[in-house]
Amino acid sequence: MLDLILFAIPALFVLAGALIVIFAKNPVHNSMGLVLTLASLAVVYITLNATFVAMVQMLVYAGAVMTLFLFVIMMIGVDKAEQTKEEIKGQTFLVLGTLILLGSLLTYVVINSGFKWDLWFPAVEYSIEGTPNLIASTLFTGWVFPFEVISILLIVAATAAIALAYDTKTVRKDDDD
Amino acid sequence: MIEVTTDWYLTLAALLFSIGFIGMMVRRNALIMFMCIELMLNAVNLTFITASKHFGTIDAQVAVFFVLVVAAAEVVVGLAIIVSIFKKQETASVDILRSSKG
Numbered sequence: 613m614l615d616l617i618l619f620a621i622p623a624l625f626v627l628a629g630a631l632i633v634i635f636a637k638n639p640v641h642n643s644m645g646l647v648l649t650l651a652s653l654a655v656v657y658i659t660l661n662a663t664f665v666a667m668v669q670m671l672v673y674a675g676a677v678m679t680l681f682l683f684v685i686m687m688i689g690v691d692k693a694e695q696t697k698e699e700i701k702g703q704t705f706l707v708l709g710t711l712i713l714l715g716s717l718l719t720y721v722v723i724n725s726g727f728k729w730d731l732w733f734p735a736v737e738y739s740i741e742g743t744p745n746l747i748a749s750t751l752f753t754g755w756v757f758p759f760e761v762i763s764i765l766l767i768v769a770a771t772a773a774i775a776l777a778y779d780t781k782t783v784r785k786d787d788d789d
Numbered sequence: 790m791i792e793v794t795t796d797w798y799l800t801l802a803a804l805l806f807s808i809g810f811i812g813m814m815v816r817r818n819a820l821i822m823f824m825c826i827e828l829m830l831n832a833v834n835l836t837f838i839t840a841s842k843h844f845g846t847i848d849a850q851v852a853v854f855f856v857l858v859v860a861a862a863e864v865v866v867g868l869a870i871i872v873s874i875f876k877k878q879e880t881a882s883v884d885i886l887r888s889s890k891g
Contacts, residue, residue, distance in 0.1 A: 615793045619793045626805060627801075627804060627805070627808070630808040630812075630828055633808075633809075633821070633824050633825065634809075634812030634825065639821065642820075642824055649805075649828065650831065656798070656801070661842060662842075664850075665850050665854075669857075672861060680864060680865070680868060681820070681823075681864075681868070714810075733843070735794075735795060735843050735844075736845035738845055739845070740841075740846070740847060742841070742847065742850045747847060747850055750851050751854070755851050762855055765858070766858060766861075768862075769861075769862035769865050772865075772869070773866055777873065
């Protein structure tokens, strides 16, 4: 019973937050819905024995990424109404068609499997705890090369962000003066 | 007595991904489209961690870290692009943006 409660309540919050993200009109409300989703997902991760990932989720996503989002929302203004006129012809029909296609594909798969939800492989009996020790020992032994590649990606992304945001014209003006 | 099995988590991830996808399709504000991408990435993370529990291996949780880093890098570059476009065009709506046509 405790299992069910620990799953159902965060899952409800996850879906509610996701719906807020796509339906709210004010961008600040959207980002708060995303915070709700991310924080509830961290709870779900804890019930799945992934404690370290849950903490990183709270710090990186609900902390850093959302701060960045809110910063940009404040920068470009929250009072602008979203443009609702259709600029691309027939976009509504295209989206509807795609959604119906995907929905019918999903329905076909579910019906074709005879409503049997058994997975191919049964779950293992033991459970592992995602502690920092265990994750670090895997990350720095078998995953060293991807780790190095991802560090290069981060450096490139940071450099690109600076290059994009750097206003070269004003600096040159200052140099002339 | 209902037992919470792997399927429940996978269903939650599928629902989350679908919501993110629908939002990506129907919203026109570039910032909100970014948030929907975050929703989809988080659905994938949930699937990874469910698999980690189901199979009893830690590798999936390491993969989640890589997804996290890629998402962070994507947000940084994407928001920088939105800000620099906004400086020129005064809008964040993806339909009005003609400048990316080249």
